[in-house]
Amino acid sequence: MNTYSRLPVTFAKGEGVWLWDAQGKKYLDALAGIAVCGIGHCHPKLVKAISEQAGTLIHTSNLYHVDKQEKLAKKLAILSGLNKSFFCNSGAEANETAIKLARLYGHNRGIDQPTIIVMENSFHGRTMATLTATGNRKVQAGFEPLLTGFARVPFNDLDAIAQVSAHNKNVVAILVEPYQGEGGVNVPQANYLKGLRQICDENGWLLMLDEVQCGIGRSGKWFAFQNSEIAPDVITLAKSLGSGVPIGACIGGNVAGEIFKPGNHASTFGGNPLACSAAITTLDIIEEENLMRNALEQGNFIQKNLLEQLGNLSHVTQIRGHGLMIGIELTKPCGELVKKALEQGLLINVTSNKIVRLLPPLVIKQNESEQIINMVSTLIKEF
Numbered sequence: 366m367n368t369y370s371r372l373p374v375t376f377a378k379g380e381g382v383w384l385w386d387a388q389g390k391k392y393l394d395a396l397a398g399i400a401v402c403g404i405g406h407c408h409p410k411l412v413k414a415i416s417e418q419a420g421t422l423i424h425t426s427n428l429y430h431v432d433k434q435e436k437l438a439k440k441l442a443i444l445s446g447l448n449k450s451f452f453c454n455s456g457a458e459a460n461e462t463a464i465k466l467a468r469l470y471g472h473n474r475g476i477d478q479p480t481i482i483v484m485e486n487s488f489h490g491r492t493m494a495t496l497t498a499t500g501n502r503k504v505q506a507g508f509e510p511l512l513t514g515f516a517r518v519p520f521n522d523l524d525a526i527a528q529v530s531a532h533n534k535n536v537v538a539i540l541v542e543p544y545q546g547e548g549g550v551n552v553p554q555a556n557y558l559k560g561l562r563q564i565c566d567e568n569g570w571l572l573m574l575d576e577v578q579c580g581i582g583r584s585g586k587w588f589a590f591q592n593s594e595i596a597p598d599v600i601t602l603a604k605s606l607g608s609g610v611p612i613g614a615c616i617g618g619n620v621a622g623e624i625f626k627p628g629n630h631a632s633t634f635g636g637n638p639l640a641c642s643a644a645i646t647t648l649d650i651i652e653e654e655n656l657m658r659n660a661l662e663q664g665n666f667i668q669k670n671l672l673e674q675l676g677n678l679s680h681v682t683q684i685r686g687h688g689l690m691i692g693i694e695l696t697k698p699c700g701e702l703v704k705k706a707l708e709q710g711l712l713i714n715v716t717s718n719k720i721v722r723l724l725p726p727l728v729i730k731q732n733e734s735e736q737i738i739n740m741v742s743t744l745i746k747e748f
C-alpha cells in the first residue's frame with residue numbers, strides 16, 4: 366500500500382556504517398535504519414549467530430519453554446535491573462504492552478477508568494493505543510475515534526504533571542521517552558526523570574520509559590534512564606534490540622513485573638529462538654566491543670564539531686542530543702536536505718519538519734564521524 370514516500374534508491378548490501386546501492390555507489394549511513402543497526406550492517410558475529418540459529422530452530426511458539434528467550438530475559442534483567450520481560454515484535458507492540466499493563470495495574474487497584482499521562486511531541490507507534498499516546502496530530506488525523514484514558518502534558522515540565530495529579534484521581538502511570546526521537550531529538554533538563562520518579566512514588570504510579578529509540582547503548586549507557594540514576598518500573602525496547610531481526614520487549618521490575626497473569630497478553634512470534642538469538646548476540650557485541658563508550662565519545666565529537674561549524678549560522682537554531690542521537694534544528698523546513706545528502710552518498714533524516722537527525726551506528730569510527738561532520742556542515746551552510 367502507498368504508506369511511504371520512498372527515496373529513489375535501493376540498497377543491495379551493507380557492511381559496518383556503509384551501504385551500497387544496486388549500481389555499486391557507496392553511502393555512509395548516518396541513520397542506521399532509524400536507530401536499528403547499532404552494531405552496523407551485517408556484523409559477522411550476528412550473521413553467524415542467526416545463520417546457525419536458523420539451521421537449528423527458528424520458531425516453536427510460546428506454548429512451550431524457549432531457552433533463548435529465557436536467556437535473553439535474564440540478560441536484560443541484569444542490564445536493566447528490571448526482572449521480567451515480555452517479548453513482542455516491534456516498538457508499537459512493546460508500548461501497547463506497557464499501556465495494557467498500566468491499565469490492568471489500575472483495575473487491580475480499583476481504578477475503573479485508568480489514565481496514563483503522556484507528553485506533547487512524543488512518539489510511541491502507529492497502533493490505535495500507541496498513536497493515541499503519541500503527541501502528534503499528523504499521526505492521529507483520520508483515525509478517530511481515539512482511545513480514552515490518556516492525559517497529555519508538555520514534555521520536560523514537572524509542574525504540569527503535578528497539576529494533573531491534583532485534578533485527576535484516575536492516573537496510574539506516566540509514559541515518556543527519556544530523550545524524544547521523532548519529536549525532534551529533545552533532551553530534557555538533567556533532573557527531569559528524577560522528578561518524574563518522585564511524582565510516581567508519591568502517587569503510586571508506574572514510571573514507564575519508552576526506550577525504543579534511545580535504548581541499547583545509543584545514549585552511552587545500556588539504557589537512557591541510566592544517565593539519571595533512577596529506576597523506572599517499565600521500559601520498552603525494540604529498534605536496535607535485534608539489529609534488524611524484528612523483536613520488541615516490555616520489561617518490568619518488581620510490582621510491574623507481576624501484573625500480567627497467563628491469558629492477559631500474548632504474541633505468536635514474540636521472543637522466538639531466531640529473534641532472541643539476534644538480540645542476545647547484539648547485546649554481546651555491544652559489550653565486547655565497548656560500543657557504549659564509543660557511542661558517547663563519537664556523539665560528543667560529532668556534536669562539538671557541528672557546533673563549531675554551524676553554531677553561529679543564523680538559520681541554525683540549536684544543536685542538541687545525547688550520545689549518538691543528534692538533532693540540528695534549523696529555522697525553516699529542511700526536508701529537501703535528505704535528498705541532497707543522498708545524492709552525495711550520505712544517509713540522514715529530517716524529523717518534525719526542520720530538525721536534521723543523525724542516528725549513526727554505534728560502531729562508527731572517528732574518521733567516519735569526520736566525514737559526517739564535513740558533509741552535514743557543508744549541506745547546512747549551503748542551505
Ligand SMILES: *Cc1c(COP(=O)(O)O)cnc(C)c1O
Nearest residue numbers: 455456457488489490546577578
Ligand atoms: C520507532 C519508535 C516506536 C515505534 O516502533 P515500531 O517498531 O515502528 O512500532 C515507538 N517509540 C519510539 C520512541 C520510537 O522511536
